[in-house]
Amino acid sequence: MYLTKAEEQILMGEEGEAKALAMNLLVAIGDVYEARRMIRVQSAQISGVSYKTIGEPGLEFLRELSSKGAVASIKSMLNPAGMDLVRWRRLGVPEDFAGKQLEIMECFGKMKIEPTCTCIPYHACTAPAKGEHVAWAESSAVVFANSVMEAYTNREGGPTALASSILGKTPLYGMHLDEERVPGYDVKVKCKLNSDLDFSLLGYWIGENLGSRIPRISNLKETPSRDQLKALSASIAASGSVPMFSMREGIETEKKCETATVDRHELHQISRSLSDDEEFEHICLGCPHLSFEELKLIATLVSGKDMRRKLWCFTSRHVHEIAERSGYVGSIEKAGGDVICDTCMVVSPMREMGVEGMLTNSCKAAHYSKSLNRMATGLMSLEGCVQYALA
Amino acid sequence: MHSPKLRLTGRKVVGGWGAGEAIVTNRALSFFGGVDPLSGVVIEKEHDLEGRSIKGKVLVFPRGKGSTVGSYVIYGLRRYGAAPAAIVNVETEPIIIGGCVLARIPLVDMLDKNPIEVIHTGDWVEVEGDTATVWVTSLQA
Numbered sequence: 001m002y003l004t005k006a007e008e009q010i011l012m013g014e015e016g017e018a019k020a021l022a023m024n025l026l027v028a029i030g031d032v033y034e035a036r037r038m039i040r041v042q043s044a045q046i047s048g049v050s051y052k053t054i055g056e057p058g059l060e061f062l063r064e065l066s067s068k069g070a071v072a073s074i075k076s077m078l079n080p081a082g083m084d085l086v087r088w089r090r091l092g093v094p095e096d097f098a099g100k101q102l103e104i105m106e107c108f109g110k111m112k113i114e115p116t117c118t119c120i121p122y123h124a125c126t127a128p129a130k131g132e133h134v135a136w137a138e139s140s141a142v143v144f145a146n147s148v149m150e151a152y153t154n155r156e157g158g159p160t161a162l163a164s165s166i167l168g169k170t171p172l173y174g175m176h177l178d179e180e181r182v183p184g185y186d187v188k189v190k191c192k193l194n195s196d197l198d199f200s201l202l203g204y205w206i207g208e209n210l211g212s213r214i215p216r217i218s219n220l221k222e223t224p225s226r227d228q229l230k231a232l233s234a235s236i237a238a239s240g241s242v243p244m245f246s247m248r249e250g251i252e253t254e255k256k257c258e259t260a261t262v263d264r265h266e267l268h269q270i271s272r273s274l275s276d277d278e279e280f281e282h283i284c285l286g287c288p289h290l291s292f293e294e295l296k297l298i299a300t301l302v303s304g305k306d307m308r309r310k311l312w313c314f315t316s317r318h319v320h321e322i323a324e325r326s327g328y329v330g331s332i333e334k335a336g337g338d339v340i341c342d343t344c345m346v347v348s349p350m351r352e353m354g355v356e357g358m359l360t361n362s363c364k365a366a367h368y369s370k371s372l373n374r375m376a377t378g379l380m381s382l383e384g385c386v387q388y389a390l391a
Numbered sequence: 392m393h394s395p396k397l398r399l400t401g402r403k404v405v406g407g408w409g410a411g412e413a414i415v416t417n418r419a420l421s422f423f424g425g426v427d428p429l430s431g432v433v434i435e436k437e438h439d440l441e442g443r444s445i446k447g448k449v450l451v452f453p454r455g456k457g458s459t460v461g462s463y464v465i466y467g468l469r470r471y472g473a474a475p476a477a478i479v480n481v482e483t484e485p486i487i488i489g490g491c492v493l494a495r496i497p498l499v500d501m502l503d504k505n506p507i508e509v510i511h512t513g514d515w516v517e518v519e520g521d522t523a524t525v526w527v528t529s530l531q532a
Contacts, residue, residue: 025492028404029485032500053460057428057467061493137459157459159489372424 001030001171002037010167018070022163029160030171039133039172041153043075044165045121046113047137048158050082050347051100053372058158059100062107065162070111075126076165077116078108079138080289080314082349085117085342092353113165117342118316119288120230122149133176135164139237140230140288140364146244148229152176155243175243183216183246184254190263192221195381196231197361199224201267203232204363207240208270209260216246216253227291231362234288238364274366276376280359283389284345285382286314287365292322294382295339299328301386307336311389317341337389345369361385397509397527401502405491406520409477413514413527414448416440417507421457422490428467431474449516450475451506455486465490477518479506479525499523 003011011027013020026038048054054062082101083093105115119138128134128151136142137156145151154174156164164170174180187206193199206215224232224247236242285298290313298313313332315323320341323329329339345358346368357376360366361384366377380388416439420426425435431446446468455461465487468474478491480500491498497520506525510516515528 021492025489028488028492032402032404032483032488048460048463053423053458054463055428055467057470058460058463060470061463061466157462157485157489159459159462159493160485 001027001035003027007038016069018065018068019166021065022070022166025159025163026167026169026171030173033171033173035171035173037172038169039176040168041074041133041135041164041170042128043077043126043134044072044161045077045079045134045136045138045141046158046161046165047079049078049080049104049108049117050343051097051104052082052347052349054104054158059104062104066107066110070166072112072165073168074165076113077121078113079117080119080343080347081105081117082347083343084340085115087340091338091340093349094352097349097352116316116318118318119344120291120316123289123291123316123319133170135161135170137161140234143233143237143242143244144230146175146181147233147246148226155237155241181214181244182254183251184213184257185210185215186253186257186259187215187217188219188259188261189217190219190261191267193224193228195383196228197379197381198267199228200231200235200361200363201270202262203235204239204270204367205262205266206245207236207238207242210240210242212241212243214242214244214246216251218249220247227294230288230291235363238367270363271379274363274370275378276357278357278376278378280357280378280388281309282355282358283309283311283385284314284358284360284365285312285385287344287346287360287362289344290315290319292319295319295323295328295332296326297382298386299331301383302335302337302390303331305335305390307389308391309389311337311386312345313337313339314344315339315341346372350375359385359388397529399502399504399506399509399525399527401499401523401525403520403523404483404488404500405496405498407495407497408517408519409449409497410515410517411448411476413451413510413512413516414440414443414445415451415507415510415512417453419454419456420452422455422461422464422486423458425457426464426468428464429471429473431468445475446473448475449477449479449518451479451510453481453507454484457486459486459489461486462489462493465496466493469494469496477516477520479510479516479518481505481507499525
């Protein structure tokens with residue numbers, strides 16, 4: 001790929017080891033995907049933050065990189081960590097795990113990366129403008145940014161997003177090019193989608209059946225809410241590697257566009273494949289992190305009542321702050337629920353915290369809890385989950 | 392008698408030189424959860440390499456899969472002295488590229504012959520990343 005003089009000098013190590021490593025990584029990726037050149041990105045969102053996922057090798061790498069003087073050159077944010085960074089003791093996170101997690105946060109802090117620790121950076125920090133190029137790693141946020149915000153991002157990994165954070169650039173290929181963003185599949189939805197869970201199921205079906213092709217989703221009876229689009233974005237990227245979807249009726253598709261139809265039957269099948277026939281002691285909401293509106297809804301549903309089971313609501317510290325000021329966090333906690341920040345049910349050490357199964361409204365959470373945490377899972381809508389916690 | 396060396400050329404992804412015994416699989420490999428970074432042993436359940444070590448070997452497989460955390464596992468293999476000498480992919484992807492850049496492991500792909508068919512486990516393989524050249528000395532009769 002073409003490099004400017006300045007980029008070549010960075011590659012040769014003239015601006016230090018950390019930048020050279022970052023440039024080496026982006027050039028290797030750019031060459032493989034036949035990128036013409038580098039482009040500037042406005043923000044980076046970095047995955048691989050929880051000690052549970054990156055473990056000792058990841059921590060070693062972050063130690064090395066931060067000690068070599070790596071520093072973010074653009075707005076840089078983090079995916080969820082492995083625990084609530086303030087209230088971890090109260091929630092039963094083991095002491096040694098917490099020590100490692102805090103060291104990871106220290107490394108990111110040294111690199112001037114903001115400890116946003118959320119999978120919904122578009123609610124928590126800055127939302128990218130239409131047409132803006134970014135380098136984000138959280139797969140659900142990638143789909144949301146490309147599809148809903150009409151920003152441009154590839155599905156980055158932890159290391160490439162970190163490299164983009166340091167350099168402020170990314171190779172120009174894939175989702176950064178208009179010609180690569182054309183739908184190749186038409187998904188006709190035959191049934192009415194009633195809840196957040198229905199959108200989550202639809203996304204999971206699409207990811208599982210279309211792999212990496214971009215779908216145009218048509219025939220929806222009503223305009224989905226942002227939270228429903230958030231649920232769809234998360235599950236579409238959990239069961240497959242779809243980087244975006246389109247809902248614009250008139251949008252042009254590829255010439256060889258195929259059509260698929262989804263009805264209630266397909267959604268039922270997905271629901272069955274992710275559900276275990278069990279009673280659940282824990283109800284976990286917030287994959288992706290709960291929005292202010294969702295916390296408000298939960299607060300309204302539980303206000304003045306008593307929880308029979310454990311309700312864990314995961315959100316970002318930013319959303320938590322606003323919801324607390326509005327009294328919603330208080331209502332949920334008064335009823336016996338917990339509102340937890342910086343982490344989620346997928347990247348925290350659930351088993352070590354004594355959780356063996358959970359009811360959730362998210363296909364993505366169910367998918368990863370099964371494969372990574374070997375947990376039993378059940379699915380209900382957000383309202384259904386809250387009622388279950390109260391019953 | 393050793394058979395004469397077979398020479399393959401492909402695409403350079405990460406430079407450097409590495410040589411070792413080949414370990415070959417026709418299945419994609421997830422490093423996250425699939426390889427133990429301390430020992431270099433493949434731990435992915437029901438993978439045909441399960442229980443075998445990739446330490447010091449030339450690892451030949453189609454492509455990476457799974458979480459991008461896999462890049463850190465490859466970096467860990469280098470830190471703990473259990474890295475493969477080189478990696479040959481059919482067509483590589485960002486998880487393996489990231490890991491090989493961080494761990495300085497030579498990586499080539501898109502060879503002129505399918506490496507999974509012409510390289511056999513136990514062959515002696517030399518990989519020169521910068522020229523994207525792979526030499527294979529078959530140890531089979």
